[in-house]
Amino acid sequence: MGAQSGRGPRPNPSPRPGRFARGAAHLVRALLVEARAHGTPLLAAALAFFALFSLTPLVLLATAAAGALLPADRLAEELAAGASLYAPGAKDIVRANLDRLVGARHTLGLVGTAGLLWGASNVFSVLTTTLNRVWDAERRRAAWWRRGLGLLLVAVSVLALAAALALGPAARAALALAREGLGPAGAGAAHAAEEAGRFAFPAAVFAAAAGAYRYLPAVRPRPAWRAVLPAAALAALAVAGARRAFAWYASGLGMHEIAFGGLTSFLALALWVYVVASVFLYGAELAAVLDRRARPRR
Numbered sequence: 001m002g003a004q005s006g007r008g009p010r011p012n013p014s015p016r017p018g019r020f021a022r023g024a025a026h027l028v029r030a031l032l033v034e035a036r037a038h039g040t041p042l043l044a045a046a047l048a049f050f051a052l053f054s055l056t057p058l059v060l061l062a063t064a065a066a067g068a069l070l071p072a073d074r075l076a077e078e079l080a081a082g083a084s085l086y087a088p089g090a091k092d093i094v095r096a097n098l099d100r101l102v103g104a105r106h107t108l109g110l111v112g113t114a115g116l117l118w119g120a121s122n123v124f125s126v127l128t129t130t131l132n133r134v135w136d137a138e139r140r141r142a143a144w145w146r147r148g149l150g151l152l153l154v155a156v157s158v159l160a161l162a163a164a165l166a167l168g169p170a171a172r173a174a175l176a177l178a179r180e181g182l183g184p185a186g187a188g189a190a191h192a193a194e195e196a197g198r199f200a201f202p203a204a205v206f207a208a209a210a211g212a213y214r215y216l217p218a219v220r221p222r223p224a225w226r227a228v229l230p231a232a233a234l235a236a237l238a239v240a241g242a243r244r245a246f247a248w249y250a251s252g253l254g255m256h257e258i259a260f261g262g263l264t265s266f267l268a269l270a271l272w273v274y275v276v277a278s279v280f281l282y283g284a285e286l287a288a289v290l291d292r293r294a295r296p297r298r
Helices: 017-038 038-066 070-087 093-095 098-107 110-134 143-183 182-197 200-215 224-248 254-294
Strands: none
Touching: 017 038, 017 070, 017 254, 038 110, 038 143, 038 254, 098 254, 110 143, 110 200, 110 254, 200 254, 224 254
16 A cells, blocks of 8 residues: 555664673683693793793894994893793893803804704794694694794894894983973973883784684684784783783792792793793784684694
């Protein structure tokens, strides 16, 4: 009869909070199942072990590179400041070995540098193998390819660390000059730059995680960015939060010296490296779960 019902247009259904909660719970459940199947805690322990023993070669190579631009005393200050900020609990180890660490950069020859590069690349070889397991990669890259990639990542890491050591004093000097010479506008710009600098560490973790999740697993097609980026962002936020919590924990390490003595700082550093490795690998598990949901692999 052409008569219209008295109902108006149906409103667009809005996302239900319950649906989102169920989806998040299902995602967490899938993440935990995959982590248990892959043995992620044990993989994190293996990765932390190799990272711990690759840390000294990496720092020594970065110190040698930055030593061309900074005097020894300034270089020691930058190392101590970096340890306090980014490796809670490690500052005592760094301060106890600063003189030897800074002085050793003058004794590196060709053979010594090659040995440090080889030793530091072990952690990246293990990282590649670990991510292949997380993504259930069926194909395996050749050993020479993995070692070459590890050496390339060592070079990139050394250059990044050396740049951070060398540019830190210059950045602080520029900020001080802006405060003193440019008046209120300079002080405001300096304050804004300092606030932005607080995000440098999470941004570096995010970039490293996103690059590793995207390019290191031996799978085709590569993991999708829409799976990689959220997982890398959560990993960066988790590492930043863990750093604050671990800094609080490290402030009370004095009571543990009764039981562990001089090993206290080393054990704290080892625990921190394990925490970072665990967060990194659980982020990889999340990226793999999201990627499989986005496009099931053949």
